[in-house]
Amino acid sequence: EVQLLESGGGLVQPGGSLRLSCAASGFTFSSSAMSWVRQAPGKGLEWVSDINSSGTSTYSADSVKGRFTISRDNSKNTLYLQMNSLRAEDTAVYFCAKPLSSIYYYGLDVWGQGTTVTVSS
Amino acid sequence: EIVMTQSPATLSLSPGERATLSCKASQSISSNLAWYHQRPGQAPRLLIYAASTRATGIPARFSGSGSGTDFTLTISSLQSEDFAVYYCQQYQNWPPLTFGGGTKVEIK
Numbered sequence: 001e002v003q004l005l006e007s008g009g010g011l012v013q014p015g016g017s018l019r020l021s022c023a024a025s026g027f028t029f030s031s032s033a034m035s036w037v038r039q040a041p042g043k044g045l046e047w048v049s050d051i052n053s054s055g056t057s058t059y060s061a062d063s064v065k066g067r068f069t070i071s072r073d074n075s076k077n078t079l080y081l082q083m084n085s086l087r088a089e090d091t092a093v094y095f096c097a098k099p100l101s102s103i104y105y106y107g108l109d110v111w112g113q114g115t116t117v118t119v120s121s
Numbered sequence: 122e123i124v125m126t127q128s129p130a131t132l133s134l135s136p137g138e139r140a141t142l143s144c145k146a147s148q149s150i151s152s153n154l155a156w157y158h159q160r161p162g163q164a165p166r167l168l169i170y171a172a173s174t175r176a177t178g179i180p181a182r183f184s185g186s187g188s189g190t191d192f193t194l195t196i197s198s199l200q201s202e203d204f205a206v207y208y209c210q211q212y213q214n215w216p217p218l219t220f221g222g223g224t225k226v227e228i229k
Binding site (some may be wrong): 007028031035044045046047048060061095100105106107108109111112113114 | 122154155157159163164165166167169170174176177204208210214215216218219220221223
């Protein structure tokens, strides 16, 4: 069964840091690009960051650029999101997700259950 | 950045009725559009990709149409499990990938 399991969320003060992890299983992780998508309380979906299968190319939303870093360890089948200089507006459920195809982007067909990040003093 | 606009914000319908949801892109995205739904407390689920192709396991009552800037998701006969929030997403020009604001389909 294809599965993604996020961890690492929690309560952090403004300006603080947090590292999210996403453990993948049931598919060839090293062949798949991966994404982080977040959802603020009561709001819609917001794309955060993408990484290619080898980890050599990354892309991030302007709202997190320079503060968040996406990375991966293919030997551990794990995706990461290092979050620095956190702000109240970063409060959200963070989902990791896998694209449907490794050849052409068609959308995200596997999602984790999400991990909650709360930024508050 | 391509802006995706969904309408209506809320759709109040009864089980068995037909639902028609709209998604408009601020510029042409060809057929590079996906639809998701999200039930409360759950992760989103991919329903449709390439504007009109159903994802694996998605019932035939879900259909997508459109190209360019105007897209439609149709649910032919609403089932209880279909009451949820629906999002469209473009992947023509990214970064950034962009989602619409969502349409909530609620029970009337």
